Amino acid sequence: MTLDVRLVDPLDALHSPREGAAFRVGLVVPQSGPLGLTGPSALDGALLAAHEVNASGGVRGRPLELVLVDGGGAPGPVAAELRLLLSAGALDALAGCHTSDVHRAVEAVAAGRIAYVFTPPHEGGSRRPGVLCMGVDPVGQIGPALIELTERHHLGNWALIGNDYIWPRSVHRAAAGLLTGAGARVVLERRVPFGGVERQVEPLLDGLRAARADAVLLSLIGRDLVLFNRALRRSGLDRRLVRLSGALEENGLLALGGDDTGTLYAAMPSFATLAEEPRQSLGERHQALCGPWAPVLDAYAVGLYEGLHLLASLAARRALDPYGLARAAGPLRQSVHLARAEGLGFSVLA
Numbered sequence: 329m330t331l332d333v334r335l336v337d338p339l340d341a342l343h344s345p346r347e348g349a350a351f352r353v354g355l356v357v358p359q360s361g362p363l364g365l366t367g368p369s370a371l372d373g374a375l376l377a378a379h380e381v382n383a384s385g386g387v388r389g390r391p392l393e394l395v396l397v398d399g400g401g402a403p404g405p406v407a408a409e410l411r412l413l414l415s416a417g418a419l420d421a422l423a424g425c426h427t428s429d430v431h432r433a434v435e436a437v438a439a440g441r442i443a444y445v446f447t448p449p450h451e452g453g454s455r456r457p458g459v460l461c462m463g464v465d466p467v468g469q470i471g472p473a474l475i476e477l478t479e480r481h482h483l484g485n486w487a488l489i490g491n492d493y494i495w496p497r498s499v500h501r502a503a504a505g506l507l508t509g510a511g512a513r514v515v516l517e518r519r520v521p522f523g524g525v526e527r528q529v530e531p532l533l534d535g536l537r538a539a540r541a542d543a544v545l546l547s548l549i550g551r552d553l554v555l556f557n558r559a560l561r562r563s564g565l566d567r568r569l570v571r572l573s574g575a576l577e578e579n580g581l582l583a584l585g586g587d588d589t590g591t592l593y594a595a596m597p598s599f600a601t602l603a604e605e606p607r608q609s610l611g612e613r614h615q616a617l618c619g620p621w622a623p624v625l626d627a628y629a630v631g632l633y634e635g636l637h638l639l640a641s642l643a644a645r646r647a648l649d650p651y652g653l654a655r656a657a658g659p660l661r662q663s664v665h666l667a668r669a670e671g672l673g674f675s676v677l678a
Contacts, residue, residue, distance in 0.1 A: 331617055333378040334393045338409060341395045341418040351387040353378075353639060354395045354413060356424035356434060357632065361400030362491070362522045362550045363427060365579050366628045370425045371396070373629030376614050377636035387643045392636075395419060399426030403433035411437045421639050421648060423447065425632045427549070428495040435459050443648040445639055447631035449574060449597065451498035462635055463597060464664055466495075466502035470545065470574055473595040473666045474503060476677075478510045481570050483542045487516035489532060489556070490547030491524075499547040499574060515539040525552040529559045536565060543570035550575075554583045557592070567591065576669070577626035587669040594667050594674065596627035 334350070341352065357370040374394060381392045395413065399406055406426075413419050414437065422444040424434060428451045438444040439456030452465035463469075477483060486507050490496030496519055504514050516539040520528050525548065536544065548556055553575055560566040567589050573580075576594040581587065610633070614625055625633070642648050667674035 331375055331379045332382045333375055334391070335375070336393050336395045338395055338397055338413060338418075341413060342416050346393070349390055350393040351390040351420050351640075351643060352393045352395055352418065353636065354397055354410060354419040354422045355632075356397045356399040356406065356410070356422060356426055356430070358400030358426050359396075359398040361398075361427075362552065363628075364400050365550055365554075365583060366425075366577065366626060367400065368623040369579055369626045369629040370632050372614065372618060372623050373625055373631075373633040374423065374636050376610075376617065376625075377633045377640075379617065380613075381637065381640045387640050392640060399424060399430050399434075401430075403430045406430050407433035407437045410434055414438065414441055421445075421643065423632060423635045423639055425628050425635075427493065429493045432494065443639065443642070445635045447635040448628055449495075451495045452502075453498075462631060462638070466499045466574075467506070469595050469597075469664050470499060470503060470572070471506050472664070473572055473593065474506050474545070475510050476666055477543065477570055477572055477593060478507070478512050481543070483570060484512055485515040485540055485542045486512055487518075487536055487539060487541040487544040488514055488547070489516075489518050489544055490520075491549055491552060492519035492521050496547035499545070503545050515541055520548075520552070522552065525555045525559075529556065532556070533559060533563050533565065536569065541569060543572065546571060546573040547575065548573075550580070551583075554580055557584050557587075577628060578624045578673070579626050581669055581674070582624070582672060586672040588671060590668065592669040593677075594669065595664055596667070597631060597664050 355374050357367055358364050359367045378392045378394055386392055397409055422438055422442055425447050431446050435456055439458055444459050447462045449463040449469050450461050488500045488503055500517060507514060516535050518532055546553060570591050572593045574595055577596055611625060665676045667676050
């Protein structure tokens with residue numbers, strides 16, 4: 329069996345006629361940049377969802393096609409490419425899994441013109457018409473995990489280390505209030521530009537030692553998250569510090585080479601490698617279609633898979649009016665697990 333879905337280049341979407349009046353979704357996922365290592369998984373999650381939609385008859389009889397836009401670039405160029413596609417009428421909807429700074433730029437272009445579903449954890453705040461966030465905000469994502477870990481490990485001093493953009497800033501603001509309420513305190517806060525960990529890793533490690541941190545909340549993403557965890561391992565701090573990440577998923581854990589310290593935790597909305605029946609079935613369908621060497625379906629991929637199915641369902645109900653999207657979608661499940669890294673996988677704790 330092969331995937332029954334057409335992946336379209338943006339230039340082809342602009343200049344080539346659609347096959348069979350296809351329903352075209354702009355798929356904004358990182359193929360480069362800070363979250364580039366998650367891109368292959370996210371793409372596979374979207375392809376699997378589109379295949380399943382098409383195998384069930386498409387969107388009101390129209391085949392679902394995906395127009396792949398690299399969401400790993402700077403916000404301005406990504407938004408400019410989408411503005412061109414929207415102005416040409418080349419897209420019927422948008423789905424995205426990328427950084428929140430890109431999300432805000434895409435939102436400004438798409439709002440009121442087209443339905444746009446954003447699937448990963450996000451920075452919180454209000455949204456413009458036609459924009460639906462399926463993920464969780466910082467309080468919903470890290471709140472229960474911070475309190476659970478603070479109590480479980482009797483943690484008094486937390487450090488906050490992240491990349492310097494909108495999502496980590498929101499995470500750090502939320503964490504400061506949550507930790508105060510839990511009887512702990514923030515003893516160090518640092519944010520570094522994308523790609524900055526490699527240059528600043530030693531000062532970051534020195535800061536953790538000097539502040540006598542017991543734990544660190546990591547809002548680093550992608551390669552920066554991997555490099556920092558590798559540096560903690562080399563320094564030996566990985567066995568002394570409890571670490572909680574809001575962005576660690578299966579690809580990041582694989583790039584790290586796994587973890588056996590018992591002190592590395594993650595709070596993501598789903599973990600595809602866990603032996604839960606829906607996730608196990610999803611993984612089996614993915615391997616049957618894409619082969620045993622296909623990328624692992626990580627938490628980002630599962631979110632995008634669910635986002636594509638939601639868009640197709642709303643389109644089938646003729647409920648993709650940008651001004652009524654959130655109401656038409658109804659309440660969304662936003663469950664978050666606290667998971668502990670164990671080797672190359674995760675075990676759910678809460």
